[in-house]
Amino acid sequence: MKMVKKYTGIMLCAAVSLSLAACGPQESSSEKTSSKGSELVVWEDKEKSIGIKDAVAEFEKEHDVKVKVVEKPYAQQIEDLRMDGPAGTGPDVLTMPGDQIGTAVTEGLIKELNVEKDVRSLYTDASIQSQMVDQKLYGLPKAVETTVLFYNKDLISEDELPQTLEGWYDYSKKTDDGSKFGFLALFDQIYYAQSVMGGYGGYIFGKDKDGNDDPSDLGINNEGAVKGAELIQKFYQDGLFPAGIVGEQGINVLESLFTEGKAAAIISGPWNVEAFSKAGINYGITKLPKLKNGKNMSSFIGVKSYNVSAFSKHAELAQELAVFLANEKNSKKRYEQTKEVPAVQSLAGDKANMKSEAARAVTEQSRFSEQTPNIPEMNEIWTPADSALQTIATGKANPKKALDQAAETAKGQIKAKHSAK
Numbered sequence: 543m544k545m546v547k548k549y550t551g552i553m554l555c556a557a558v559s560l561s562l563a564a565c566g567p568q569e570s571s572s573e574k575t576s577s578k579g580s581e582l583v584v585w586e587d588k589e590k591s592i593g594i595k596d597a598v599a600e601f602e603k604e605h606d607v608k609v610k611v612v613e614k615p616y617a618q619q620i621e622d623l624r625m626d627g628p629a630g631t632g633p634d635v636l637t638m639p640g641d642q643i644g645t646a647v648t649e650g651l652i653k654e655l656n657v658e659k660d661v662r663s664l665y666t667d668a669s670i671q672s673q674m675v676d677q678k679l680y681g682l683p684k685a686v687e688t689t690v691l692f693y694n695k696d697l698i699s700e701d702e703l704p705q706t707l708e709g710w711y712d713y714s715k716k717t718d719d720g721s722k723f724g725f726l727a728l729f730d731q732i733y734y735a736q737s738v739m740g741g742y743g744g745y746i747f748g749k750d751k752d753g754n755d756d757p758s759d760l761g762i763n764n765e766g767a768v769k770g771a772e773l774i775q776k777f778y779q780d781g782l783f784p785a786g787i788v789g790e791q792g793i794n795v796l797e798s799l800f801t802e803g804k805a806a807a808i809i810s811g812p813w814n815v816e817a818f819s820k821a822g823i824n825y826g827i828t829k830l831p832k833l834k835n836g837k838n839m840s841s842f843i844g845v846k847s848y849n850v851s852a853f854s855k856h857a858e859l860a861q862e863l864a865v866f867l868a869n870e871k872n873s874k875k876r877y878e879q880t881k882e883v884p885a886v887q888s889l890a891g892d893k894a895n896m897k898s899e900a901a902r903a904v905t906e907q908s909r910f911s912e913q914t915p916n917i918p919e920m921n922e923i924w925t926p927a928d929s930a931l932q933t934i935a936t937g938k939a940n941p942k943k944a945l946d947q948a949a950e951t952a953k954g955q956i957k958a959k960h961s962a963k
C-alpha cells in the first residue's frame with residue numbers, strides 16, 4: 543500500500559484532557575453494565591502495540607473489559623476486514639491509512655463516529671479531514687507522516703546540501719561513479735513523483751465548488767505534471783539513478799544503497815528512522831528541497847487512524863476505545879514509544895516533541911504537503927500512474943505520451959467502476 547512507504551492550526555479541546563467522561567460518547571448505566579466482561583479486539587500496526595500498552599490497561603480497568611491487541615500491517619487491515627468482519631473474527635477497532643477511508647465507507651466496512659466538536663478540534667485540520675466522507679467522521683487520527691530527505695552526514699554535511707532538486711541533479715552528476723550515488727528517489731511511483739509534478743502544477747484531482755476532490759478533473763497529465771516528469775526522466779536518462787530502483791524491488795535497492803553508505807541522500811519517510819539507526823548510518827533528516835521555480839517539493843500527507851469496524855458487536859464501547867487511544871495524553875505516550883508524529887495539534891507543535899529530528903522534518907514538510915485523496919476513485923490512479931512513470935524512467939515513452947495514456951486509463955476505470963455515484 544502506498545501509504546506504508548509512504549499533517550494547519552486548529553483550536554485545542556478546552557477541557558485539556560480527553561478523558562472519556564469529558565469528551566467521549568456517553569453510555570447509559572445499563573450499557574455500561576452490559577459491557578462488563580466483554581472483549582474488544584484491536585488491530586494495531588506491526589511493532590507499534592507498545593505505544594498503546596498502558597492506555598489499553600487503563601481502559602480495561604476503567605471499563606471492566608478485556609482488550610486483545612493483534613498486530614497486523616496497517617495497510618492490509620481493510621483487506622483482512624473484508625473477510626474476517628462478516629465471519630465474526632475481525633476487530634472492533636482497527637488502524638488504517640487515510641487514503642483508504644472512502645473505499646471502506648463505500649463498502650460499509652467502518653462505522654461513522656459520533657463524537658463532540660471538542661474531540662475533533664484536537665487534531666490538525668489535514669489529519670481530521672482525511673477521516674471525513676460527505677461531511678461525516680469515520681475515524682480519529684493517530685499519526686501523520688510525509689516523505690522527507692535523509693542524508694548521510696559522512697558523505698555530505700548539512701551545509702553542503704543542495705537547496706533545489708535541480709541542485710541535487712548537478713551534485714549527482716559530479717559524484718556518481720556507477721557504484722556510489724548522490725541523490726536517489728523512487729520517482730517511478732506517483733506517491734514520490736507527485737512531489738515534483740505537484741511542485742510544477744500537476745495534481746491528482748481538482749476540486750469541486752465545495753472543496754471536495756473532483757474525480758472528473760484529473761491533473762496527472764497537465765502541463766505542470768509533464769514538466770515535472772521531464773525533470774524526473776533526466777535523472778534516469780543521465781544514469782544518475784541505477785536501473786535497480788525501477789519496479790517492485792526498487793524500494794529495497796534504494797534503502798540498501800543508503801544503509802550501505804553508497805547514496806548521499808534519498809527521499810524516504812519516518813517509517814525508516816529505526817531501520818537506518820539500527821544500520822548505524824550517521825544520517826540527518828530535513829524537508830524536501832525546493833524546485834527551480836522557487837516552490838518547495840510537495841508531498842502527500844499520510845494519516846494513520848483508529849476506526850471502528852462496522853461488524854463490531856460492541857460498537858459504542860469500541861468508539862470509546864478509539865477516542866481514548868487517540869486522545870492527547872495517549873497520543874503523547876504513543877509518540878514517546880513509537881516516534882510516530884502525533885496528529886494532535888498541540889503535540890505536533892510541542893517543542894519537547896521537536897527534539898526528534900524526524901518530527902521536525904515531517905512537521906516542516908507538512909507545510910508544503912497535500913492530503914492524499916481518500917475518495918474511492920483514487921484506487922484507479924495508482925496503477926496507471928505508476929505504469930506511466932516506469933515507462934518514463936526506462937525511456938520507453940516520452941512523458942506527455944505516457945501521462946496522457948495514464949489519464950485516459952484512469953478515466954476509463956473511474957467511469958466503469960464509479961459511474962453509479
